[in-house]
Amino acid sequence: MKQNWLKAILPHLAAIGIFILLATVYCSPVLEGKIVNQSDMMNVKGMAKEARDFYEATGETPLWSNSMFSGMPTYVVYTGPGKNKLTIVNQLVTLGLPAPINMLFLAMISMYLLACILDFKYWIRVLGAIAFAFCSYNLILIDVGHVTKMYDIALMPAVLAGIILTYRGRLIGGAALTALATGLLIYNNHLQMIYYTLIMIICLVIGAFIHALKNKELPQFFKASVLLAFAGILAALPAMDSLLTTKEYADYTMRGSKSELTLGKEDAKENKSTGLDIDYAYEWSYGVPESFTLMIPGFVGNSSAQKLGTGSHVYEQMISLGAPAAQVEQYMDQMKFPLYYGAQERGTSGPVYVGAIICFLFILSLLVVSNWQKWWLLAVTVIGFILAWGKNFGFINDFLFYHLPLYNKFRAPSQALVLPSLTFVILACWALQEMANGKHSKEELLKKLKQATLISGGIVVVLGILGSMFWNFSSHSDATMLNYFGQMLGGEANAKLMIRALEKDRSSLLLKDSIRSLVFIAIAAGAIWAYLKGKLQWQPAAIIIVAAVTIDLVQVDRNYLGKDSFVDESVLLSQLSPSQADLQIKQDPDPYYRVFNLTTSPFDDAIPSYFHKNIGGYSPAKLWIYQDLITHQISKNNMHVLNMLNTKYFIVPDQKTGQPVAQRNPDANGNAWFVKGIVWAPDANTEMKTLDYLDTKDSAVVDKRFAKELGNGYQPAADSGATIKLTKYGLNSLEYASSNSQEGLGVFSEIYYPAGWNAYIDGKKTDIVRVNYALRGLKIPAGQHKIDLKFEPTTFFTGQKISSISSTVLVILVLGAFIFEIIAAGKKEEKQEPTSK
Structure with a gap:
């Protein structure tokens, strides 16, 4: 029995080792003590500074801070250590690995767990784990510092794994896994990702119901559903310390309520929502054609800021205009250009790329997978694309925005692409499983393989290779770049030549990435063909595909989270070094006054909050009354309003040097x-x-x-x-x-x-x-x-009591359930041993 147990667990330990090794190699600068230069995390440091200092000095839970927007609750920023015992579990499931290795590992182990429960073959499980974790969107999130979002995306497969296991009849173990994974998902508390997970769960439950109805298994379905509902409640209770306060706080913010003002809002459409304004919520709507970035990373030009080498058309054009080669080379090394020409007017940090091979296998899955779960996965895929298109698919999304519960609380529709990013990987793995499980004739599979190869290859050729000759490569950023080049090169004529060169570079990128995708599709299709023809055994064919997927994704990911993204912590902290103006203001012995920093974007930058009690700041969930004050008074420099906010100092750029200088306001009203x-x-x-x-x-x-x-x-x-x-x-x-x-x-x-x-x-x-x-x-x-x-706030203290008790109960019940499953599995194995002998 011991030998069987060891034999069963060794492959899983090997997979864990592969995941740790891959994540560590990718994030190797962490081993040198470096950290990711995350722009949003710098804002978080500024947002939380006063609250953290208060907690460290007093030991008292900080519930309010005056360091941003003249005062706001700290619920969404920092409240000190909580009562939720899942904090410990959150560390355990990532093995205490350093960031961002821990995030990539969590995503891989979570997807591996789902693949195990779906009974995929070993190397298919490994492939799914790698493909899911290294989707380019995940690496972009890590690079900019959207940590809670990445954690919740990583946990999505584990939540699905628990639900599927429960519906398969493993009631105790499945419910326990669901409760634990969902509890961790809610604990990490990215509400938009939780919302998308709920959409997937609803689709899965509907699919399971239809399947049970067809197979006359409704009693089993309802029994599992009751247990899952209990697991969901148990998972939510530990997060009540944050959920209750977030709900209460949302009722006063841009996310959850509506301003009382109707000034300048005569359009009835703009006043129908009790959440965000629709135009604000629809920023970063993915373009419908832009969705092909899942297969071709450079389909709309990658990101809004990227370097071009000396082989670029921009470089050649500058040389032809007479600029010295050495000077141009230095310029190209420092400058980043907006190659992006997609539908998102505010630009993007990069595309959602799941991999050419994964897209090819997804298409193959549509031809070969017949399992009932294919249909709910396809439903999630379609929903994800529709939501991601936002205003670019307005005839559906406008209705959803105003009628789908809670949907109007979220912005950036493109984030919904996390749904197809997951379902593509699951179905891609399922396609490989169908290729390898021996349930189909080789002739039939070869026919389906040929069809999938022609379809996916045809998409790349028509949209990418031929499209590089015919698409319009103009961008929303071109007007700005035209003005920039005009000032730099002395005239509109030269500037237009540079814009045309930039368009050629966009076209070249599309062609290059299309050929690249075609090559990876060919490698995967070739490996499968060789296996079906008997020229390769399954294991080497699978390893070739795993290696190709890994190389494909890692090469693209390096554009967004590469070695240059990691810096010494001292370099990062240097961004929080006070200016002379900051130091001058901090000499004021007055314990409480406010500062308005006009040398930065005051309402999108929380770094000034690191030093002062700030009129501005950064928060996606500002109080409505303060947003109204910004819009109608502060942005218009109404000094009577700034005085009532006790704005004792302004930080402005010096007219000669451009350096920040402090100006005292003698008319501030005081506290x-x-x-x-x-x-x-x-x-x-x-x-x-x-x-x-x-x-x-x-x-x-x-x-x-x-x-x-x-x-x-x-x-x-x-x-x-x-x-x-x-x-x-x-x-x-x-x-x-x-x-x-x-x-x-x-x-x-x-x-x-x-x-x-x-x-x-x-x-x-x-x-x-x-x-x-x-x-x-x-x-x-x-x-x-x-x-x-x-x-x-009574809700906070009530929530903490609920969190402490329920998280303890959850951990105990989950441990008990897992022990029960282990004992039951052992007894089952003992009963089977005599028969096998």
Whole structure:
């Protein structure tokens, strides 16, 4: 029995070794202590800096931060260590490997697990694992720092594996695997990837139901479905500390709610969604023809910024215009050009390329696979493409955007290509399985192989090789490049010559990549043909295909996550070095004021948040009231509004040197102040328009909905010496001392957020009203008072209790289920041994 057990596990250990070796070799600079230069992770460091420092200094969970957008919850950034025990499991399943080796390994082992449950042959399992992990989109995600997204993509096959195992009758083990994989998926918390996983699950369940109905196995189907529903609930409960707060927070953000303003939004279509605006959500919609990047990586020019060598048409054109060769060579080595000419107007970091061989095998699967699971996989494939096309397939996607539950909370439709990226690999592996399982005649398989080769090769020849002569290679970026070349080369005529050279390089890239794809298709088709003809055994044929797929994908992936992507950590941290302006501002002993950095893109850059309490920042889920303030006031440099946000310093470029310099704003309103009058607004539009001219230090505008809290017709008063002073600063609480001989309205330079902020005057809770559209206001009695503002979100603390208990229960149940499966397998083997003898 022990020998059988060892014999059974050795191939899996070998596969794990292959995956670790491949991921480590690909990310070999990590062994030298280098890390990936991830642009988005630099933003994360800026976003989380104040919260991390607060936790390290106090040990208290940071729930609010003032380092971005004048204040927002830290739920989507950093809240310190959680109560979810799956944190430990998340480390265990990646064997504690360093990033990004751990992500690639997780993707491979997850897909390998699914391939095992689908009973694919050994080398097919290995091929599927490699092909799935090294899809170019995954490497692009790692390069830019979309870590949670990559983790969730990596876990998708494991979730499917658990569900399929359960429907096959392995109820305990399947449900346990489903609960664990889904729990980890939700723990990593990329909601858009979770949403796409749910789409796959729905398609799988529908497919399983139809299959059970046809085979009169509905009792077994319903029994498995009940267990899976229980597993899903059990998987979701440990993440309640984040899910509950995210849901609550979303109701106040661009993702989950709608601005009260209708200014400039007369188009009824734009107001139908309670989520994102459709135009904003549809940014990065994949073009319909662009989908052929899955087979030909350079089909629309790869990325929006890539280097061209000395053999390029751009290089030759610059030389022909008289530029010195040495100077042009240096320029070509430093400059990146926009070869991309696809439908995404804002450009792209690279294509979704699953591999020419995988696409060829996918086409073959359509001809040879008859298993019922083919149909739900095809449904997922079609859905993925349709969603990815976004505005380019508007007659369907517009309807889905407004009617499909939760769909309008997400942007960047191109991300839906993770669905066909997975299904293509599964079906490609299934095609190979059908080639090798001996269930079909060799003549029939040779016929199907020929058809698939002609179809896939024909696509490459017609769209790629012939297309390189006829496609329009103009790009959305050409107008910018025309202006750039015109300034550099002195005139529009020369600039147009450069644009034509750039178009020729795009055409050359398409031709080169098409020939390349054709070669890899030929290698795979040749290996299968040789096997079917008896010229090769299955194992060497399979190894040839695995090697070809690996070489194909790795060569393309190196364009996006190559050795140049890895840098010493010191180089990365140098991006967080303070400027002289930052150092000058930090000498101010005042513990709490805000800074507006105008030397960068202020609302798409969180690095200034690393140093200061920032007016700007970076977040895909800003509060709606603050986004409105940006759109209608801050972007128009309304100083009264900037003053009410306590903008004490501006960082601007020096007119002579261009270096950042600090400018102090003497008119900032401070942390809090009494106003002498209220302008009552009948609605949000009026409230915002009033801010166009309101002296925020003297008066406040209040929506009439808060008349009940303040009193109908209430007008505040303030003596000449009335003050509100900040006496203690913290992220979760602020303390003030007020002095006023009359009852007054205190305005606090704090963003209004009703889901957790409470106010106490001398220990007695009092109502917070929204003033100046985005700030907090309090009705303060006459005299001297101690005022506390405390962030006390009950949902967070309730979620933490649920998370702690349920994650412990989940881990115990999963361990118990796996032990049960091992014991049951051992007993089954013992019963079979005498028979085999």
